[in-house]
Amino acid sequence: MGGRAEKDMLFDTFASVAKVLGSGRRAEIVDVLAQGERPVDELAREIGQTVANTSQHLQQLLRPGLVSARRQGTRIYYRLSGPSVVRLWAAVRQVAAEHVEELDELAAAYLGTRSGLDVLTRSELAERMAAGDVVVLDVRPEPEFRSGHIAGAVSVPVRELAGRLKELPDGRTVVAYCRGQYCVFADEAVRMMHARGLPAARLEDGYPEWVAAGLPVEADGLHSPA
Template structure:
């Protein structure tokens, strides 16, 4: 209801989005949905939450306009309401990283120790991939890869990495990516590859950011 105080009422609507983002579990669910549409049950499993709790979080995200849902049979599927939600998550990460010492400490002590090298920028990876200079691997689970991936990337889930080592061309650099800039899967993949004597780097962020930037992707409807 509009009270007659336009500015206050407008900011109150903005605050609905802020309230939806004020829970770590909901932020993680948004990151999973940034990879592609998923059912409530699938999200609950990957997030380590109960189905009931996951459903409650998703309803709050839907009420704030951040996600949409559809029903198919007995299952309910959720997806981001737009790619601008990915931009919102990126902005939140960036601001927290710049202004919260705790975030910097956590990233440094848990992620940077695994890979302190500068990640490769998106445009540079695109150029090098087109020139055949790198092998791009997507270390996310198969269902996320199937929902969409960087064009030309090969799905090598982290748990299966060792079994694929013989497939990489000798001397060619490998670039790994996963869900986003703080996704531990890519950090772990790069660390393991280097332990095996292979050249490896990370993409600067993940598939959602690559897609949002308008760079080439393969999706279910276009993947042969």
């Protein structure tokens, strides 16, 4: 007890948790799983990797317990093991945002410039929803909406938005949201609506942050108990 070997093993164990997040592909997996559980093949398509490689990444996330799995028929659904994993992923992005210089350029290259894009914080959106002032649009792929969304939001995946613009009520501002601050869907939706002359804004971050803040959510159209 108290020796160097024991100390090394203890810190190696802490490090093993950080290590599995130390791959861009696994980070993408965690980012997607923060939206809700997913089977392997969907994750593979999402991160642009083979199923075999995705499966192996998932095994690595499984070992230190960052994700859990449940079998349903022939599919295996993976999910994050708990809210502390969501907080860890948020802490990683926060440090990157504050201290990695080239992040801004990379984000701009992926997301495009956000100048002229109206942004609402979570609390601003919550207030305006209470005032009945806005329509909230969930522009993520529909399975993510089904597994959980902001209470009162309407699902219009960004790929279907162009054909469904006439469904939107006019007079009220549309606020789009998606997976988080570094997710493109809401940006694309707001740009599309602006191009049509509709008043639109995006939520600053995304669904996982809304959940973490304890704001009201629902799943499959039912209000969640929490």
